[in-house]
Amino acid sequence: MNNPGNIEASFQLAVQQYEAMGVDVDAALDRMRSVEISVHCWQGDDVSGFEGDGGSLGNGLAVTGNYPGRARNPDELRSDLEMAYSLIPGKHRLNLHAMYGEFNGPVDRDAIGVEHFQGWMDWSRDQKISLDFNPSYFSHPKASDGFTLASADSGIRQFWIDHGIACRNIAAAMGAAQGNPCINNFWVPDGYKDTPASRQAPRQRLADSLDKIFAEPLPRDQTLDAVECKLFGIGSESYVVGSHEFYMGYAISRNKVLCLDAGHFHPTEVISDKISSALMYVPELLLHVSRGVRWDSDHVVTYSDELQSIMQEIVRGDYLDRVHIGLDFFDASIHRVAAWAIGTRNALKAMMAALLEPVDKIQQLERDGDLTARLALMEEQKTMPLGAVWNHYCQTAGVPVGADWLQNVRDYENNVTSRRSDHPVAL
Numbered sequence: 001m002n003n004p005g006n007i008e009a010s011f012q013l014a015v016q017q018y019e020a021m022g023v024d025v026d027a028a029l030d031r032m033r034s035v036e037i038s039v040h041c042w043q044g045d046d047v048s049g050f051e052g053d054g055g056s057l058g059n060g061l062a063v064t065g066n067y068p069g070r071a072r073n074p075d076e077l078r079s080d081l082e083m084a085y086s087l088i089p090g091k092h093r094l095n096l097h098a099m100y101g102e103f104n105g106p107v108d109r110d111a112i113g114v115e116h117f118q119g120w121m122d123w124s125r126d127q128k129i130s131l132d133f134n135p136s137y138f139s140h141p142k143a144s145d146g147f148t149l150a151s152a153d154s155g156i157r158q159f160w161i162d163h164g165i166a167c168r169n170i171a172a173a174m175g176a177a178q179g180n181p182c183i184n185n186f187w188v189p190d191g192y193k194d195t196p197a198s199r200q201a202p203r204q205r206l207a208d209s210l211d212k213i214f215a216e217p218l219p220r221d222q223t224l225d226a227v228e229c230k231l232f233g234i235g236s237e238s239y240v241v242g243s244h245e246f247y248m249g250y251a252i253s254r255n256k257v258l259c260l261d262a263g264h265f266h267p268t269e270v271i272s273d274k275i276s277s278a279l280m281y282v283p284e285l286l287l288h289v290s291r292g293v294r295w296d297s298d299h300v301v302t303y304s305d306e307l308q309s310i311m312q313e314i315v316r317g318d319y320l321d322r323v324h325i326g327l328d329f330f331d332a333s334i335h336r337v338a339a340w341a342i343g344t345r346n347a348l349k350a351m352m353a354a355l356l357e358p359v360d361k362i363q364q365l366e367r368d369g370d371l372t373a374r375l376a377l378m379e380e381q382k383t384m385p386l387g388a389v390w391n392h393y394c395q396t397a398g399v400p401v402g403a404d405w406l407q408n409v410r411d412y413e414n415n416v417t418s419r420r421s422d423h424p425v426a427l
């Protein structure tokens with residue numbers, strides 16, 4: 001257990017060190033408090049959803065691990081999320097997928113409505129947690145050949161267009177209820193395992209389907225449409241219809257939010273370097289902060305160089321108002337609440353490090369052509385006492401300091417998640 005007095009004393013020393021570097025720690029903490037991370041619901045149940053048809057995960061998504069105690073219904077998922085939020089400093093959002101509605105019987109995806117998300121909306125109001133949303137274009141019989149909105153079958157396309165329209169209306173209702181835009185992110189898995197004969201035709205169909213979905217303008221203070229590209233998936237190794245170039249062009253030409261997922265590019269390609277380019281041409285970005293290991297493996301976000309670079313880019317470019325930060329990982333080999341806590345705390349810690357940089361100073365050095373001092377100061381940043389400021393931030397936010405949160409998860413595991421059987425429980 002961390003000692004509160006030591007935490008405060010370490011913080012005061014850290015403030016002096018940052019001040020000596022020209023950094024205003026109070027100002028950084030003020031900005032930090034306004035950073036909202038959209039926590040993804042799907043880490044809590046291995047992307048299963050609550051449609052109750054026992055269908056398996058498909059369309060290029062794979063979750064590995066069999067740690068006991070996944071959430072089996074919305075109440076369990078909400079309970080697990082509340083536990084996770086209690087370990088994370090600040091006020092954050094929830095990113096909900098359409099397959100997580102409360103359906104009380106078979107409701108196909110083209111027929112979902114706001115009523116199926118009323119429970120989530122009530123919960124979000126009570127918890128003061130804003131919602132984001134996603135249509136679910138996977139794990140469904142009408143996506144079993146790997147094609148949805150880009151299908152050559154007009155009936156299949158229409159089904160998924162109707163799903164997209166239904167999801168936009170749900171997202172707009174969520175945004176109206178919460179008083180801020182619900183980001184509605186479209187990830188469409190369509191693609192071929194092997195070399196296509198026409199790369200063009202599916203892309204024309206995808207653009208046409210999306211145009212039909214987005215035909216009705218919805219108030220931007222209620223919902224913002226985002227589109228997410230991908231390089232390849234399991235089973236779509238040779239060709240993904242919604243590639244980076246496809247969605248970059250689509251987002252620019254249709255004034256949409258572009259979603260960049262850290263696991264959706266070549267292994268050595270980083271999204272941190274795309275942020276400033278994309279924001280020259282699209283109004284806003286959504287990030288899916290993830291961690292690919294050799295492929296888009298959706299590992300829990302660690303405090304990696306790329307995570308730090310992503311947050312540095314957001315801060316150095318002054319993009320905090322134009323970049324929405326969401327998470328996208330799913331690991332079933334460790335406790336799922338711990339996965340949320342580790343990944344979200346790391347994302348926030350990296351944001352704090354970026355906010356504690358002497359940005360004006362290093363950018364001035366760069367303008368002056370003093371690249372030696374620029375590198376020297378950037379390197380000094382790496383051993384500044386970030387941990388002391390982070391611990392203070394956690395303590396004052398009323399969440400566990402250091403690794404103390406792990407005991408909370410252990411207690412929750414003993415009292416709650418370990419008592420769940422592996423069999424789904426009906427609502």
Ligand SMILES: C[C@H](O)[C@H](O)[C@@H](O)C(=O)CO
Pocket residue numbers: 042047061097134187228230261288296328
């Ligand atoms: C479940 C999510 O929508 C999904 O992970 C998507 O965002 C993605 O990244 C697919 O690879």
Ligand SMILES: [Mn+2]
Pocket residue numbers: 187228261288328
């Ligand atoms: Mn993603």
